[in-house]
Amino acid sequence: MQVHCELCGKNEEYAFSRWRCDCGGAWVLYPSQPLSADVINREIKSIWRYDAFFPQEIKKIQGSLGAGFTPLLHSTIHNRDVQLKLDYLMPTGSFKDRGVELMMNTLAAGDVKQVVEDSSGNAGASVAAYAARLGMKATIFTPAHASPVKLSQIATYGADIRTIPGARSNANQAALEAVNAGAIYASHAYSPVYLLGQQTAAWEVWEQNNYQIPDWVIVPVGQGGNLLGYYEGFQALQKAGLGEKIPRLIAVQPERLAPVCDAFEQRWKEWPGLSAPEKGSIAEGLAITNPVRWEHVVHAIKESDGICVKVAEEEILPAQRLLAELGFFVEPTSAVVIAVFGKILKIIERNESVIISLTGNGLKSSPITLQ
Ligand SMILES: [Zn+2]
Secondary structure (H helix, E strand, O other): OEEEEOOOOOEEEOOOOOOOOOOOOOEEOOOOOOOOHHHOOOOOOOHHHHHHHOOHHHOOOOOOOOOOOOOEEEEEEOOEEEEEEEOOOOOOOEOOHHHHHHHHHHHHHOOOOEEEEEOOOHHHHHHHHHHHHHOOEEEEEEEOOOOHHHHHHHHHOOOEEEEEOOOHHHHHHHHHHHHHOOOEEOOOOOOHHHHHHHHHHHHHHHHHOOOOOOOEEEEEOOOOHHHHHHHHHHHHHHHOOOOOOOOEEEEEEEOOOOHHHHHHHHOOOOOOOOOOOOOOOOOHHHOOOOOOOHHHHHHHHHHOOOEEEEEOHHHHHHHHHHHHOOOOOEOHHHHHHHHHHOOOHHHOOOOOOEEEEEOEEHHHOOHHHHO
């Protein structure tokens, strides 16, 4: 399958060992044919209903856990009608299963038996689950301060778990050392197949929203895979003539670590060396100092006429509670979108449609965060 470098534009045949381009850019994989409602396999209630748009090499399912096709439900928040995309209702409790199910199936189809990944928790749990499902071995590097519930989840799937002291970037460094020594990198940050899997969120929203493109989509941003999945997925719909626009994207980051918002607002040309803040965020999944695809994410926000909004720490738990009181239990990382929604009502017209992505199950957060 042909992949495209998002930085230098180079195209090449994808090889698992070439996890990024020589220029350092991440690869992008486009749908294998223009989107069309006619070839969606409606009997399948998972990401595989879109297998006509996956490259030939990954059309055959090696082992599914049923990722995708999550509910899109109406609710009223701050006296506004919104639609909640319940991606926390995935096999491992986070939105990452969309991309990871496709990525791990591709690796299994290529006869890969062993992978490494680094993660603050959710991607690691997802890779560990799919490794178990597909009979592969996974080594997951996580920060030592990751949620104990997520660490326990990863360990229970049978993955080899390595907790690395210090910042999230230390876990990334440790994984890269293993990759440089020859391990296959099942990276949610870099994998083009993962990103293609994330596009299914946009395609589902389009189907569930009566084939209409919503006006706004609100997502938390760490590495930015969820936001890019929506952006690329809606772009693919627009290119196929199935939507007249792409939704305006609202990216949300914690105030303590909001590099994408800063890059967007200050028009960064280069990535500065950032260190982790002294105090981490309760939105632990968003504490990323070096998002791999940051230029692509900033471009997506800009091209969609979107915005990036920062959330203060003290706004996050009340937002989690507000949502729980409506019956939706998500982790703090996911609740940031609700904290933001209350602050941006002025820019959203009452008749505009709003999709809010709920990304991680509340059962994944440490009990201490719930007090
Ligand atoms: Zn390149």
